[in-house]
Amino acid sequence: MEWSEVDYLGCLQSERRGYAWVMQHHGGLTPTRAWEAALERYPYEPDDAPFRGLLFHDEAWHWAMLAIHGDRYVVEHPELAHPSAEYLDS
Template structure:
């Protein structure tokens, strides 16, 4: 484990999962093109080195929440209660990202 509490592999797997699910949400629910959604995901979830004290902080909320904020603004869950929880397709996208080679998280940084 690093000082931040994340092993390199664990951090990179989560980074891939969050990026994939964030991009899925922007493209499927926000109308973004796949390329634009992937670029936005890398921007939202930049790779941070093991020595960075904020490594992993972005994971304190799942990518669904960050994407909903981007698409619908603050307090989206009050205006649209159905958006509080992600659909199963989002969960599938997240799981697919978790299964990706962790080295790809660094390559797309």
């Protein structure tokens, strides 16, 4: 997919915000550390980077749950398989 810079930056900011929210509310990180984790997980990719934005194929909720609970989180924590209402409202 071709991203305009405005679209890419908007998506990047949104996913970072969602990831940080999950890391704070479910991962127990401080707001500062949660934001740092989001920046690490969602680094800026230049517009000529191959597969720019590929990370966006799954929602920030999923990537954060993988970081917190591991790749079997859907099996071991089925209640977390889908984003919570609080996350969606954040």
